[in-house]
Amino acid sequence: MAEIKDPENIILMELKDGTVTIELLPEIAPGHCARMKELARAGKYDNVAFHRVIDGFMAQTGDVQHANMEADYNPRRAGTGGSDLPDLKAEFSKIPHDRGTLGAARSQNPNSANSQFFINFKDNHFLNGQYTVYGRVISGMEHVDAITRGEPPANPDRMISVKVAADA
Helix, strand or coil, X not given: CCCCXXXXXXXXXXXXXXXXXEEECCCCCHHHHHHHHHHHHXXXXXXXXXXXEECCCEEEECCCCCCCCHHHCCCXXXXXXXXXCCCECCCCCCCCCCCCEEEECCCXXXXXXXXXXXXXXXXXXXXXXXXXXXXXXXXXXXXXXXXXXXXXXXXXXXXXXEXXXXXX
C-alpha cells in the first residue's frame, strides 16, 4: 500500500483483484480533480464498467450515465455519456501521459471532458498536450493491468467502489 500524504487528494478504486491508489494532481488540474472527488463522494463511480480497454494503450471508464448497472449496461451506449454536471474546460499541462497516469476522456471538443477517464497502460506521449492529466496510480497498477480487454469487453470489469481516502 502506498504512503498517503494528502488523503483529500487520494482516490481508492476497488477492482476485482484489489485496490488501486490514485494520487490526484489538483495543482495541475483543479477542476478535473474536484469533479472526480465530487462524483466519487456521490457514489456515481461505484459499479461503473471499463467500457474501452485497449491492450498496450489504456483502460477507459467513468460513463456514470450508461455503464453503471449491469441491468442497464448497453455496450453500444457505454462510453457515450457523462454525468449530470457541466463539461469541464481543458486543463492541459506539461505532465506527460506516462504509464499509470489518469487522463480525462473527451469528445473532439477539448472542453468536453465530464466524468470519463482513462489510465495509461504504457507511456502514451502522443496524447501530451491534447488530454488533461489529473492523477497517477501510486499503487495497484498490477490490478489495472489485469482489467479485461475489449471495445467494449463482452463481460466488462467494473470499479466496485471509488472513494476519497479522507472519507474511507
